[in-house]
Amino acid sequence: MAEKSRPGGRTARVRAQILAATVDLVAREGVAGFRYEEVAERAGVHRASVYRNWPDRDELVVEALAQYAARQVPFPDTGDLRADLVEFLLGQAAELAEPVGRALENAVSNSESEAVKRTVRRVLDRRLETVRTRLERATDRDELQAVDPLFFAHLVAGPAHLAHMHGVAYGRAEAERTADVVLAGLRATSTTRHSREERG
Amino acid sequence: MAEKSRPGGRTARVRAQILAATVDLVAREGVAGFRYEEVAERAGVHRASVYRNWPDRDELVVEALAQYAARQVPFPDTGDLRADLVEFLLGQAAELAEPVGRALENAVSNSESEAVKRTVRRVLDRRLETVRTRLERATDRDELQAVDPLFFAHLVAGPAHLAHMHGVAYGRAEAERTADVVLAGLRATSTTRHSREERG
Structure with missing residues (x-):
C-alpha cells in the first residue's frame, strides 16, 4: 500500500x-x-x-x-418517477463530461488488472443499487411493474453514453424524451402488451 | 500517403x-x-x-x-420491424465483441486527431444512414411514426454498448427485450401519448 x-x-x-x-x-x-x-x-x-x-x-x-467510488449520481425520490429519472439521467450526463467519468469508462472497458476491475465493479454495483431501490419504490406505488434494474439502467443510460462518446449534445430534452419512451415502453410491454398486439 | x-x-x-x-x-x-x-x-x-x-x-x-468503414452491420428489411431490429442489434453486439469494434470506440472517445475523428465520423454517418433508411420504410408502412434516427439509434444500441463495456452478456433475449420496449414506447408516445396520461 x-x-x-x-x-x-x-x-x-x-x-x-x-x-x-x-x-x-x-x-x-x-x-x-x-x-x-x-x-x-x-x-x-x-x-x-x-x-x-x-x-x-x-x-x-x-x-x-x-x-x-465515494460519490454517487443521485436518483431522487419525489414520488414522480419520470421527473426523478430525468434528474438521474442529467446527473449521469454531467458526470460523463468530467474526466473522472471518462477515466472510469476507459478503466472498465480496457483494464486487464483485477484490482482495477474490482474498483470499477464497486462503483457500478453502488449505482445499480441506487436504481434498484428507486424502482422498488415505484413498483410499491404502482408507478411501474417490476423490471430488472440492470436492463432498466442500460436502457435509460445508453443514449447519454453514446451521445457523449460521439460528441453529440445531451441535455434536458434528450433526457425527457428518453424517460418518456422507456417508461411508456415498459408500461406497455410489462402490463398488457397491447401496443404490440394492436399495432405490431 | x-x-x-x-x-x-x-x-x-x-x-x-x-x-x-x-x-x-x-x-x-x-x-x-x-x-x-x-x-x-x-x-x-x-x-x-x-x-x-x-x-x-x-x-x-x-x-x-x-x-x-467498408463493412456495415446490416439492418435487414423483411417487413417485420421488430425482427429486423433484433438482427441489427445482434449484429452490433457481435461487432462490439471484435477488436475493431472496441478500437472504434476508443478512437471515437479518445482521439484528438482530426483525421481519426473524420474516419470515425464516416463510419457512424453510414450507420445512421442505414437506420434512417429502415425507419423511413417502417413509417411508409405505418409500422412506426416518424422518429429522429439518431435518437432511435442511441436508444436501441445503448444497452448493447453498456453491456459490452461492463462485461455483461448481451444475446437474443436482451435484443428482443430492448426492441419490444423501445418500439412500444415510441408507439405509445408518438401517436397518442395515452400511456402517460392513463398511468403516469
Whole structure:
C-alpha cells in the first residue's frame, strides 16, 4: 500500500495532485496508455514522488478511481418517477463530461488488472443499487411493474453514453424524451402488451 | 500517403499484418496509448516497416480503422420491424465483441486527431444512414411514426454498448427485450401519448 499522509499536509497535497493527474490521463489515454513521466509532469511533482507512493501502476489507477467510488449520481425520490429519472439521467450526463467519468469508462472497458476491475465493479454495483431501490419504490406505488434494474439502467443510460462518446449534445430534452419512451415502453410491454398486439 | 502495394504480394501482407496489429492495440490501449514497437512486435515485422509505411501515427490509425468503414452491420428489411431490429442489434453486439469494434470506440472517445475523428465520423454517418433508411420504410408502412434516427439509434444500441463495456452478456433475449420496449414506447408516445396520461 502507499504511504500514509497527514490530511492537509504537503504530502497530502502532492498525493491529491498525482491522483488528479492520473484521472486526467486515464481519461485521455486509457489505463494502459499513460506513463508515470506524464503523471509527474501534469501533477507538477518529481517522477520519484509518483514511483515512491505508487510503485505499482494498478494501485495508482485504483486509488485514483476510488475517490470516485465515494460519490454517487443521485436518483431522487419525489414520488414522480419520470421527473426523478430525468434528474438521474442529467446527473449521469454531467458526470460523463468530467474526466473522472471518462477515466472510469476507459478503466472498465480496457483494464486487464483485477484490482482495477474490482474498483470499477464497486462503483457500478453502488449505482445499480441506487436504481434498484428507486424502482422498488415505484413498483410499491404502482408507478411501474417490476423490471430488472440492470436492463432498466442500460436502457435509460445508453443514449447519454453514446451521445457523449460521439460528441453529440445531451441535455434536458434528450433526457425527457428518453424517460418518456422507456417508461411508456415498459408500461406497455410489462402490463398488457397491447401496443404490440394492436399495432405490431 | 503510405506507399502503394501490390495486392497479394509480400508488401501487401506486411501492411495487412501491421494494420491488424494496430486495430488490436487501439482496441486494447486506445489511440494515444499504443507504441510503434508494440505494433511491429505484434505484426511480426521490423519496426522500420511500420515507420516507413506510416511515418505519421494518425495516418496509421486512420488506415487501420478505414478497413472497418467498408463493412456495415446490416439492418435487414423483411417487413417485420421488430425482427429486423433484433438482427441489427445482434449484429452490433457481435461487432462490439471484435477488436475493431472496441478500437472504434476508443478512437471515437479518445482521439484528438482530426483525421481519426473524420474516419470515425464516416463510419457512424453510414450507420445512421442505414437506420434512417429502415425507419423511413417502417413509417411508409405505418409500422412506426416518424422518429429522429439518431435518437432511435442511441436508444436501441445503448444497452448493447453498456453491456459490452461492463462485461455483461448481451444475446437474443436482451435484443428482443430492448426492441419490444423501445418500439412500444415510441408507439405509445408518438401517436397518442395515452400511456402517460392513463398511468403516469
